[in-house]
Amino acid sequence: MVHDYDYLRHTLDAMGRRVKDALHESLQALRRSDAIGAQRVVHDDPDINALQQAVEDRIARFITQRQPLLRDLRRVLAMLTVAGELERIGDYAKQVAERVRRSRDEQHPLLLTAELLELGAMTEDMLSASIDAFLAEDVVAARSVAALDDQIDARRRAIIAALRQAALNDASLFDAAIAAIDITRALERVADRATNIAERTVYLATATHETLNE
Numbered sequence: 235m236v237h238d239y240d241y242l243r244h245t246l247d248a249m250g251r252r253v254k255d256a257l258h259e260s261l262q263a264l265r266r267s268d269a270i271g272a273q274r275v276v277h278d279d280p281d282i283n284a285l286q287q288a289v290e291d292r293i294a295r296f297i298t299q300r301q302p303l304l305r306d307l308r309r310v311l312a313m314l315t316v317a318g319e320l321e322r323i324g325d326y327a328k329q330v331a332e333r334v335r336r337s338r339d340e341q342h343p344l345l346l347t348a349e350l351l352e353l354g355a356m357t358e359d360m361l362s363a364s365i366d367a368f369l370a371e372d373v374v375a376a377r378s379v380a381a382l383d384d385q386i387d388a389r390r391r392a393i394i395a396a397l398r399q400a401a402l403n404d405a406s407l408f409d410a411a412i413a414a415i416d417i418t419r420a421l422e423r424v425a426d427r428a429t430n431i432a433e434r435t436v437y438l439a440t441a442t443h444e445t446l447n448e
Contacts, residue, residue: 238292238296238300239309241292242289242292242293242296242310242313243313243369245285245288245289246289246317246320246368246369247369249282249286249289249317250365250369252278252281252282252285252324253282253320253323253327253361254358254361254362254365256275256278256279256282256324256328256331257323257326257330257354257357257358257424258358259271259275259327259331260272260275260327260328260330260331260334261330261351261354261358263330263331263334263335264330264351264354264417265347265351267334267337267343267344268334268338269334269335269338269339271331272332272334272338273331275327275328276328276331276332276335279324279325279327279328282320282321282324283324285317286317286318286321289313289314289317290314290317293310293314296310297310308437308438308441309438312434312435312437312438315430315434316368316431319427319428319430319431319434320427322427323361323427323428326420326421326423326424326427327420327424329416329417330354330417330420333413333417333420337410337413340409342409342410343410344413344414344417345400345407345410345411345414346393346396346400346414349389349392349393349396350393350417350418350421352389353386353393353418353421354421356382356385356389356425357386357421357424357425357428359382360379360383360386360424360425360428361424361428363375363378363379363382363428364376364379364428364429364431364432367379367432368431368432368434368438371435372435372439373435373439373440375435376432376435376436376439376446377432377436377446379428379431379446380429380432380433380446380447381447382425383425383429383447384447386421386422386425387422387425390418390419390421393414393418394415394418397414397415398411429446429447433446
């Protein structure tokens with residue numbers, strides 16, 4: 235049983251690192267308008283999916299063969315949920331990369347790149363903290379992570395307002411504004427998923443369901 239936990243924790247840790255790298259690389263591609271770097275993020279996404287499948291398969295065997303007690307079952311089910319959240323975050327990183335690649339192909343630069351990168355940095359910090367909190371089963375850290383979501387939402391709203399105004403002022407910027415709005419949406423969803431991971435941390439540590447951010 236200890237071996238199963240060690241394997242699952244190691245695999246989740248590896249998956250978390252791959253997802254963080256994917257998000258970081260997609261934002262670096264945005265910074266440089268780098269279609270090749272963006273394509274690399276898209277190409278590597280199946281590796282994240284494979285890690286999720288490895289977690290799912292190991293947990294299925296664990297439950298079937300070990301018939302774990304409630305505490306052990308809660309832990310592995312929390313791991314299963316977090317693996318799913320990480321897989322979706324990988325998808326959002328891929329969406330950012332695909333937007334960067336498409337904008338480069340269509341030769342329209344994205345708007346408010348500096349602001350998008352600042353939002354991305356906040357999201358990266360939140361994601362990293364949520365993964366660390368889960369692996370440490372740290373409830374205090376998990377609650378602190380969730381508090382960052384409001385800041386990200388406020389920053390996203392400000393960016394969208396500026397993008398809409400830019401498109402209203404100059405219709406030729408419409409496509410670029412839509413692309414940038416899509417990136418903000420993907421980053422917001424990363425933050426939402428990071429909050430979900432924080433909630434799983436609280437559940438794992440306390441056996442209670444707690445909504446950390448409405």
